[in-house]
Amino acid sequence: MSVRRHVHHHARIGVSCPHCGSFIRTRSSRSVSPTCRQVNFACSNEECGATYRGYLQLTHIISPPARPNPHVELSVSPPRKQPANDDQPRRHDTPGGPEVPPANDVDAPGAAIG
Numbered sequence: 410m411s412v413r414r415h416v417h418h419h420a421r422i423g424v425s426c427p428h429c430g431s432f433i434r435t436r437s438s439r440s441v442s443p444t445c446r447q448v449n450f451a452c453s454n455e456e457c458g459a460t461y462r463g464y465l466q467l468t469h470i471i472s473p474p475a476r477p478n479p480h481v482e483l484s485v486s487p488p489r490k491q492p493a494n495d496d497q498p499r500r501h502d503t504p505g506g507p508e509v510p511p512a513n514d515v516d517a518p519g520a521a522i523g
């Protein structure tokens with residue numbers, strides 16, 4: 410009897426109850442913005458009975474959409490510095506991403522802030 414690998418469950422988010430460790434399931438959710446959803450969770454452990462509220466937030470785009478919605482403000486580049494594709498020639502220490510404000514490259518040691 411050969412057991413084949415089961416197909417993963419649909420988009421089940423692996424969040425556990427922080428108090429009892431049981432699986433918590435989504436009870437309801439509502440849209441907060443195009444990139445954010447407020448989700449109510451309930452612990453599956455009846456003896457626990459905890460309910461939670463959290464947010465499901467899209468932070469950036471991994472693969473850009475074919476037809477972007479101009480109302481959606483998502484950066485294509487990840488928020489943290491990470492060597493992605495080497496499409497662009499590497500420049501002098503510039504952090505990637507168009508949304509990132511230019512860093513001050515003031516090397517003067519005595520430059521005081523404010």
Ligand SMILES: [Zn+2]
Pocket residue numbers: 426427428429430431452453454457458459
């Ligand atoms: Zn619980």
